[in-house]
Amino acid sequence: SQKIEQNSEALNIQEGKTATLTCNYTNYSPAYLQWYRQDPGRGPVFLLLIRENEKEKRKERLKVTFDTTLKQSLFHITASQPADSATYLCALPPNTGTASKLTFGTGTRLQVTL
Amino acid sequence: NAGVTQTPKFRVLKTGQSMTLLCAQDMNHEYMYWYRQDPGMGLRLIHYSVGEGTTAKGEVPDGYNVSRLKKQNFLLGLESAAPSQTSVYFCASSPVSGGGPGAGTQYFGPGTRLLVL
Numbered sequence: 001s002q003k004i005e006q007n008s009e010a011l012n013i014q015e016g017k018t019a020t021l022t023c024n025y026t027n028y029s030p031a032y033l034q035w036y037r038q039d040p041g042r043g044p045v046f047l048l049l050i051r052e053n054e055k056e057k058r059k060e061r062l063k064v065t066f067d068t069t070l071k072q073s074l075f076h077i078t079a080s081q082p083a084d085s086a087t088y089l090c091a092l093p094p095n096t097g098t099a100s101k102l103t104f105g106t107g108t109r110l111q112v113t114l
Numbered sequence: 115n116a117g118v119t120q121t122p123k124f125r126v127l128k129t130g131q132s133m134t135l136l137c138a139q140d141m142n143h144e145y146m147y148w149y150r151q152d153p154g155m156g157l158r159l160i161h162y163s164v165g166e167g168t169t170a171k172g173e174v175p176d177g178y179n180v181s182r183l184k185k186q187n188f189l190l191g192l193e194s195a196a197p198s199q200t201s202v203y204f205c206a207s208s209p210v211s212g213g214g215p216g217a218g219t220q221y222f223g224p225g226t227r228l229l230v231l
Binding site: 107 | 157
Protein backbone atom coordinates (compact mmCIF):
# COMPACT_ATOMS: atom_id res chain seq x y z
CA SER A 1 0.00 0.00 0.00
CA GLN A 2 1.03 3.60 -0.48
CA LYS A 3 2.79 5.13 2.47
CA ILE A 4 4.31 8.49 3.37
CA GLU A 5 6.74 8.70 6.27
CA GLN A 6 7.88 11.78 8.12
CA ASN A 7 9.86 11.76 11.33
CA SER A 8 7.28 11.97 14.09
CA GLU A 9 9.83 13.18 16.60
CA ALA A 10 10.20 16.92 16.91
CA LEU A 11 13.30 18.51 15.46
CA ASN A 12 14.94 21.01 17.80
CA ILE A 13 17.56 23.32 16.36
CA GLN A 14 19.27 26.54 17.29
CA GLU A 15 18.48 29.82 15.59
CA GLY A 16 20.70 30.43 12.58
CA LYS A 17 21.28 26.76 11.82
CA THR A 18 19.86 24.85 8.87
CA ALA A 19 16.89 22.61 9.57
CA THR A 20 16.47 19.53 7.40
CA LEU A 21 13.22 17.57 7.35
CA THR A 22 12.69 14.29 5.54
CA CYS A 23 9.77 12.84 3.64
CA ASN A 24 10.01 9.23 2.46
CA TYR A 25 7.39 7.43 0.42
CA THR A 26 6.69 3.95 -0.87
CA ASN A 27 4.51 2.61 -3.67
CA TYR A 28 4.10 6.04 -5.21
CA SER A 29 5.20 7.34 -8.57
CA PRO A 30 4.34 10.99 -7.97
CA ALA A 31 4.38 13.59 -10.68
CA TYR A 32 5.16 16.13 -7.96
CA LEU A 33 5.49 16.55 -4.21
CA GLN A 34 4.31 19.44 -2.05
CA TRP A 35 5.33 20.85 1.32
CA TYR A 36 2.96 22.65 3.69
CA ARG A 37 3.41 24.48 6.96
CA GLN A 38 0.92 24.17 9.81
CA ASP A 39 0.88 26.38 12.89
CA PRO A 40 -0.96 25.27 16.05
CA GLY A 41 -4.70 25.81 15.76
CA ARG A 42 -4.54 26.69 12.07
CA GLY A 43 -4.93 24.99 8.73
CA PRO A 44 -1.94 23.96 6.61
CA VAL A 45 -0.45 26.55 4.26
CA PHE A 46 1.18 25.63 0.95
CA LEU A 47 4.91 26.37 0.73
CA LEU A 48 6.54 24.67 -2.25
CA LEU A 49 5.89 22.23 -5.06
CA ILE A 50 8.62 20.23 -6.77
CA ARG A 51 8.06 18.15 -9.89
CA GLU A 52 9.52 14.73 -10.64
CA ASN A 53 11.88 16.17 -13.25
CA GLU A 54 13.23 18.79 -10.85
CA LYS A 55 16.06 17.90 -8.52
CA GLU A 56 15.87 21.04 -6.41
CA LYS A 57 13.57 24.02 -5.82
CA ARG A 58 14.27 27.17 -3.83
CA LYS A 59 12.14 29.91 -2.34
CA GLU A 60 13.87 32.48 -0.18
CA ARG A 61 15.35 30.51 2.76
CA LEU A 62 13.58 27.29 1.77
CA LYS A 63 15.04 24.55 -0.39
CA VAL A 64 13.40 21.28 -1.40
CA THR A 65 15.06 18.33 -3.10
CA PHE A 66 13.30 15.40 -4.74
CA ASP A 67 15.02 12.09 -5.37
CA THR A 68 12.63 9.75 -7.20
CA THR A 69 15.19 6.92 -7.06
CA LEU A 70 15.50 7.09 -3.28
CA LYS A 71 11.79 7.99 -3.04
CA GLN A 72 12.64 10.85 -0.76
CA SER A 73 12.26 14.60 -0.46
CA LEU A 74 14.34 16.79 1.82
CA PHE A 75 13.08 20.15 3.06
CA HIS A 76 15.71 22.63 4.22
CA ILE A 77 15.29 25.92 6.05
CA THR A 78 18.51 27.89 6.12
CA ALA A 79 19.31 30.54 8.74
CA SER A 80 16.36 29.29 10.75
CA GLN A 81 14.42 31.67 13.00
CA PRO A 82 12.07 31.08 15.95
CA ALA A 83 9.23 32.15 13.62
CA ASP A 84 9.96 29.04 11.54
CA SER A 85 8.74 26.87 14.43
CA ALA A 86 5.77 24.91 13.12
CA THR A 87 4.80 21.49 11.82
CA TYR A 88 5.80 20.76 8.24
CA LEU A 89 3.80 18.33 6.13
CA CYS A 90 4.68 16.72 2.84
CA ALA A 91 1.93 15.67 0.44
CA LEU A 92 1.72 13.51 -2.65
CA PRO A 93 -0.89 13.10 -5.39
CA PRO A 94 -2.23 9.63 -6.17
CA ASN A 95 -0.63 7.46 -8.85
CA THR A 96 -3.90 7.53 -10.79
CA GLY A 97 -7.20 9.34 -10.61
CA THR A 98 -7.93 12.87 -9.45
CA ALA A 99 -4.68 14.81 -9.65
CA SER A 100 -5.77 17.34 -7.05
CA LYS A 101 -6.41 14.73 -4.37
CA LEU A 102 -3.45 14.67 -2.01
CA THR A 103 -2.28 12.29 0.69
CA PHE A 104 -0.47 13.99 3.55
CA GLY A 105 2.29 12.77 5.80
CA THR A 106 1.79 13.10 9.54
CA GLY A 107 4.24 15.98 9.67
CA THR A 108 7.39 16.86 11.59
CA ARG A 109 7.33 19.54 14.25
CA LEU A 110 10.23 21.97 14.08
CA GLN A 111 11.23 23.98 17.13
CA VAL A 112 13.80 26.74 16.63
CA THR A 113 15.29 28.09 19.82
CA LEU A 114 17.32 31.22 20.52
CA ASN B 115 -10.73 37.67 -0.54
CA ALA B 116 -11.60 35.66 2.56
CA GLY B 117 -10.20 32.45 1.04
CA VAL B 118 -11.65 29.38 2.73
CA THR B 119 -13.89 29.91 5.74
CA GLN B 120 -15.42 27.33 8.08
CA THR B 121 -18.39 27.53 10.40
CA PRO B 122 -18.51 26.92 13.33
CA LYS B 123 -15.05 27.21 14.86
CA PHE B 124 -15.86 24.97 17.80
CA ARG B 125 -18.77 22.74 18.76
CA VAL B 126 -19.64 20.29 21.51
CA LEU B 127 -22.12 17.55 20.69
CA LYS B 128 -23.68 14.74 22.65
CA THR B 129 -23.54 11.22 21.24
CA GLY B 130 -26.33 10.74 18.73
CA GLN B 131 -26.81 14.41 17.90
CA SER B 132 -26.47 15.66 14.37
CA MET B 133 -24.77 18.71 12.95
CA THR B 134 -23.57 20.28 9.72
CA LEU B 135 -20.21 21.92 9.16
CA LEU B 136 -20.14 24.60 6.52
CA CYS B 137 -17.21 25.40 4.26
CA ALA B 138 -17.20 28.34 1.88
CA GLN B 139 -14.56 29.50 -0.61
CA ASP B 140 -14.48 32.66 -2.70
CA MET B 141 -11.67 31.66 -5.07
CA ASN B 142 -13.92 29.99 -7.67
CA HIS B 143 -12.14 26.67 -7.11
CA GLU B 144 -13.58 23.54 -8.67
CA TYR B 145 -12.32 21.03 -6.11
CA MET B 146 -13.21 20.97 -2.42
CA TYR B 147 -12.25 18.57 0.36
CA TRP B 148 -13.07 17.65 3.93
CA TYR B 149 -10.33 16.26 6.18
CA ARG B 150 -10.12 15.26 9.77
CA GLN B 151 -6.90 15.61 11.74
CA ASP B 152 -6.15 13.53 14.80
CA PRO B 153 -2.95 13.33 16.86
CA GLY B 154 -0.49 10.91 15.29
CA MET B 155 -2.80 10.22 12.34
CA GLY B 156 -2.25 13.29 10.23
CA LEU B 157 -4.79 14.64 7.79
CA ARG B 158 -7.22 12.03 6.50
CA LEU B 159 -9.57 12.70 3.61
CA ILE B 160 -13.25 12.18 4.44
CA HIS B 161 -15.03 13.23 1.24
CA TYR B 162 -14.23 15.43 -1.68
CA SER B 163 -15.91 17.09 -4.64
CA VAL B 164 -14.58 17.76 -8.13
CA GLY B 165 -17.35 20.16 -9.03
CA GLU B 166 -20.79 21.50 -8.19
CA GLY B 167 -23.26 18.68 -7.68
CA THR B 168 -20.58 15.97 -7.36
CA THR B 169 -19.17 14.21 -4.30
CA ALA B 170 -16.89 11.24 -3.74
CA LYS B 171 -15.65 9.19 -0.81
CA GLY B 172 -12.20 9.62 0.61
CA GLU B 173 -10.21 7.50 3.00
CA VAL B 174 -12.53 7.67 6.05
CA PRO B 175 -16.10 8.42 4.83
CA ASP B 176 -18.14 6.31 7.28
CA GLY B 177 -20.47 8.30 9.51
CA TYR B 178 -20.31 11.43 7.32
CA ASN B 179 -22.29 12.79 4.41
CA VAL B 180 -21.54 15.76 2.17
CA SER B 181 -23.27 17.99 -0.32
CA ARG B 182 -22.04 20.50 -2.91
CA LEU B 183 -25.16 22.26 -4.11
CA LYS B 184 -23.27 25.46 -4.90
CA LYS B 185 -19.75 25.70 -6.25
CA GLN B 186 -18.58 27.86 -3.40
CA ASN B 187 -20.00 25.74 -0.56
CA PHE B 188 -19.21 22.25 0.69
CA LEU B 189 -21.20 20.91 3.62
CA LEU B 190 -20.16 18.07 5.91
CA GLY B 191 -22.90 16.36 7.90
CA LEU B 192 -22.78 14.09 10.89
CA GLU B 193 -26.14 12.34 11.20
CA SER B 194 -25.50 10.64 14.54
CA ALA B 195 -22.33 11.83 16.20
CA ALA B 196 -20.05 9.35 17.99
CA PRO B 197 -17.13 10.02 20.37
CA SER B 198 -14.80 8.62 17.66
CA GLN B 199 -15.70 11.66 15.56
CA THR B 200 -14.07 14.00 18.05
CA SER B 201 -11.47 15.67 15.91
CA VAL B 202 -10.40 18.83 14.15
CA TYR B 203 -12.04 19.15 10.75
CA PHE B 204 -10.43 21.05 7.90
CA CYS B 205 -11.95 22.08 4.64
CA ALA B 206 -9.77 22.80 1.63
CA SER B 207 -10.23 23.89 -1.95
CA SER B 208 -8.11 23.57 -5.06
CA PRO B 209 -8.26 24.95 -8.59
CA VAL B 210 -8.25 22.76 -11.67
CA SER B 211 -4.64 23.29 -12.64
CA GLY B 212 -4.17 20.96 -15.58
CA GLY B 213 -0.65 20.25 -14.44
CA GLY B 214 0.30 23.92 -14.38
CA PRO B 215 2.46 25.68 -11.78
CA GLY B 216 -0.14 25.37 -9.06
CA ALA B 217 -0.85 21.71 -9.71
CA GLY B 218 -2.93 20.30 -6.90
CA THR B 219 -2.21 23.11 -4.43
CA GLN B 220 -4.79 23.08 -1.69
CA TYR B 221 -5.98 26.08 0.30
CA PHE B 222 -7.18 25.26 3.80
CA GLY B 223 -9.69 26.81 6.12
CA PRO B 224 -8.98 27.53 9.79
CA GLY B 225 -10.59 24.33 11.04
CA THR B 226 -13.53 23.31 13.20
CA ARG B 227 -12.83 21.67 16.53
CA LEU B 228 -15.53 19.13 17.35
CA LEU B 229 -15.94 17.40 20.67
CA VAL B 230 -18.46 14.56 20.96
CA LEU B 231 -19.32 13.54 24.49
